[in-house]
Amino acid sequence: MHILVVNDDGPPSNASSPYVHSLVDTLKKAGHTVSVILPHVQRSWIGKAHMVGQTLTPTYFRPGTLHEDDGVTSERPFKDDGEQWILIDGTPASCTQIGLHHFFQDKGPIDLVLSGPNYGRNTTAVFALSSGTIGGAMEGAMNGKKSIALSYAFDSREHDPEIIATASKLSTKLVEKLFSEWPNDVQLYSINVPLRKDVENKKIVFTEMLQNRWVSGSSFEELPAEADDHDPNVEEQNIRERGEGDSDAKATVTRTVHRRFKWSPNFADVRKSVSDAGRGDGWEVLQGNITVTPLVANFWHLPHYTGEIKLEDKTLSLANPQPTQDSSTLHALIDYPDAYVQPLILDALRSLKGIPVKFISSMGELLDPADHVVQITAYESLDFEHALQYPKTSQVGAYVIRKALIRKHYLSNTVSTWLVKHPDSILTQHFRPCVHFELDYAEFLDESLVDAWDLNESMAENEQKESSEQKQWWILKPGMSDGGNGIRLFSSLEELQAIFEEWEGAESDNDTEDDPENQVPGLAAQDKEDTSDEVNAMTSQLRHFIAQPYIDPPLLLEAYGNRKFHIRAYVLAAGALEVYVYREMLALFAAKTYQSPRHNEESGALDLAQHLTNTCFQDEATKGSSVYPFWSLESPGIRADWKDDIFQQICAVTGEVFEAAAREQMVHFQAIPNGFEIFGVDFLVDANAKVWLLELNAFPDFKQTGLELQDAVVGGLFREVTAAAVSPFFGHAESQSTQMPLVRSLNLGRG
Known part of the structure; x- marks a missing residue:
């Protein structure tokens, strides 16, 4: 989400503002977009005031080293793309106003105003009524934004970086939780976090604000x-x-x-x-607990929020008895294993029309096990047993078995089996036939390839070819790896043998995990980062490999440096079985300009950065120029309708491969009526604009989409998914959408 950070303590300073830099850094690491606008000097005890008659002037601040007072201030905006905060010679409330309406529009709408962390607690009425921290948050609430005031209660003037870091991490998780489950009657929250070594083990409780007053005279x-x-x-x-x-x-x-x-x-x-x-907020903080006080924008707490908050849950655990739920209420257990995606799913479910949604933290919270419930969590956390026991009221966001699609050697078998019975299938023109073999040790490679007729024939023909440009290149893929790990190119059995010997040799030398000598020789630089993990995976866990003829040349676009790219399409499989393709696709580019392996064989080892389009292989310098919306690709010189043609091919191939798995691989792909799943499906386009199916991924990496496209692509996807899969299952009409066309509808006779 996009978070606007303000405070009343000013820019980072060990004397007066020691916490804001750590919090901003932690929020960014959690995947949030953070915009910062602060008073240029200390503005504590100023409440929600504005300075009438004063013209406010911004200066520009670049934070330095964490916990050091070495930031840089400039009278004018910095001219590079480095980090830049805004400092205003006004109040915290003015910072909120100006931040919401005059800066940061290029980053998209602001989702949350986060004021703080304050240098000291803001418990009880005497603090809250004067607090610039709460004033900044209240200004956000008065402007219609969800707002949170965050304060750290310290016991020592010594700023322990470890304790501050722990408080920042805890605060980030708590802010994410409150934002994702925001009740309609709360306008802002006031959070107080005691800075103690064991703060992460303390309770987080809802509290009221103690109504105290000054009683001993003047302040x-x-x-x-x-x-x-x-x-x-x-x-x-x-x-x-x-x-x-x-x-x-x-x-x-x-x-x-x-x-x-x-x-x-x-x-x-x-x-x-x-x-x-x-009791109350001040008393709880005195006990070392973290407090959360729900407020409306008149400094008054909402008294009906009580109880303890569990951060491992995704809903607020209230001490008040739960009311009886209407039978139409949809219970949603949402705990997606990616903070980038979690709030998007919650927003999508909230947007469902005519369906009251109650978020729960465990299946045990169901008053009746037959209540309507949908689970979207990590695969390992899904309660499939409950879904199978209550198939009409319990829906799960994954199929139990789908390896016929998501494991490369199974996918190869799925397609080949289908083509035996359907030789005219479009898959003959859109999926390269594979050679599947098992291998434990490199010395047994010859035995493993005894039945690999096509591969052996190709290698034999390559040996007879004088020119390297005439050779056929193949691509090696581990059957169960993901993220592009273990992918290699080869044009001879000797090169294939060398690949396995390199892995084996590296494993035998891999005595310590961080030994710098454990580098696999011949790998391109970007492929060496995770060599130890990859080697262990290759030799200790993976026995299945496939080899396919390499698709060369691919479609290259001059506007993007003639780099190879593949298309990531998101596919929804719902029930038993409907298949949809989401129109908003991504083009993922390799880091370097493409050069055919036929042309650089004699220059030594291939540079995989020219061939691998997986963003996980790229450093931060190239990732920013590697992901683009497919429909926005610039392609002068190519016919105008080429993208529409590509999309139609993708839709046709996707429908066909899912039907192949559903009808011919019923043991390895079991579509159940009360299940649905999103797959990331990768396609390559060759120089003739023909689409080739590469692979299917369960629980795809959405985060590679980036923050700029987060809502438009991934948020839009989950809105379409909930409308097409969740809403109809619970008896509501499915909305027709051009953004996610239905590409295959099957009746598998499973209810």
Whole structure:
């Protein structure tokens, strides 16, 4: 999601703003888009004020080293693409206003205003009513945005980076949870996190805000008229340290005719009211617990939210008894193993028309096991037993068995078996026949290839060819690997033998996981990053391999540097069986300009960066220029309708391969009526604009889509999936959509 971060403590400073840099860094690592706009100086205790009559001027800040005061400020925007925060000479509320309406529009709509983390707690009414942190969040709520005020309650003036990092991670998870399950009556939350070594093990509880007040007189200290003003950052640090500690503050009074006044509240009042209350936000933080206080935008908590929050759950665990659910309520257990995807699924389910959705954290929360429920979680976490026991009311987001499609050697068998009975199938023109073999050790390669007639014949013919340009190249793929691991090219049995010997040799030398000597010789640089893991997978776990004739030349587009690319299509299989193809596809490009293996054989080892289009092989410098929306590809010189033709081929091939699996591989692909699944299906387009099926992936890597296309592509996909698969299963009419056409409808006789 796109998060706007504001605070009242200003830019990073160990003296007055020690937490914001760590939080922003953690949010980004969690996959969120983060925009930062802060007061240029300390603005604590200012509430939700704006400065009337003052023209606000931004400066531009580039954060430096984490926990170091070495950031750089500029009068004008930085001219490069590095990280840039906005500093405003105004209040936290003004930062929120300006951030929402005048900056960051290029990053897309802002989903959440996150104000903080405040340097010190913001519990009880006396803090909240003056808090610039809560004021910044409240301004977000007044502008119609979900908003959260975050404060860290510290026990020591020493800033322990490890504790701060733990608090940032916990806060990020809690913010994600609250955002994903936001109730209609909550306008903002106030969170207080105690900075303690064991904070990650403490309870997270809903609390009310303690209604206390100042009872011991003025909160201002009288000073002589000639007293100098002190640095507000230092003053805030001193005030907070008095307030967070255990000592009572004594106000010094100077009686003069002309006096000045410095803010110096007596926190003994607060501490006494908190300890006497025995409940509420201040009392819970005193016990070391994390507090969450739901508020409306008038500084008043919502009293009906009570109980403990479990971060491992995806819904709020309330102490209040659960009301009886209407029979039409759809219970949704959503725990997708990717933070990039999780909020998109939640939003898609919320968008279903006419279906009340209640999110649950476990199947045990169902009042009746026959209640309507859909599960979209990691495959290993799906309760298939419940789905099979209640096939009319329990839906799961994966099929139990689908290896006929997602394992390469099974896919090869699926297609070849289908073609025996259907020799006129379009798969004959869109899937390269494979040679499947099993191998434990490189020395047994000859025995493994005894029945590989096509491969042996091709290799024999290559030996007779004088020119390398005349040779047929083959591609080697491990049958059960993903992410492109283990893919190699070869044109002779000697080269194939060398590939396995290299893996075997690397494994035998792999005595320690991080030994720099454990590099497989001959690999391109980008293929060496995970060599140890790959070698272990190749030799210890994988026995099945396929070899296919290499598709050369592929379609190359000059606008993208003549780099090879493949198309990632998202396919929905629903029930038993309907197959849909999502129109919004991706083009994933290799890192380097393509060169046919026929042309660079004599230059030594092939550079796989020219041939592998998997983004996981690329560094961050090339990933940004490797993923594009298919329909936006620039292709001057190619006929105007080539993309439509490609899409039609993809739809036809997809429908055919799913029918092949469903009808001829019923043991290895079992489509059940109350199941559905999204597959990432990869296609290559050759120089003649013909589509070739490469592979199918369960639980595809959506994150490679990137943040810019996150909602348009992946968010749109899940909206289409819930409308086409979830809604009809629970008795609601399926909406017709041109974004995800139905490409095959089968009746497998399974209900």
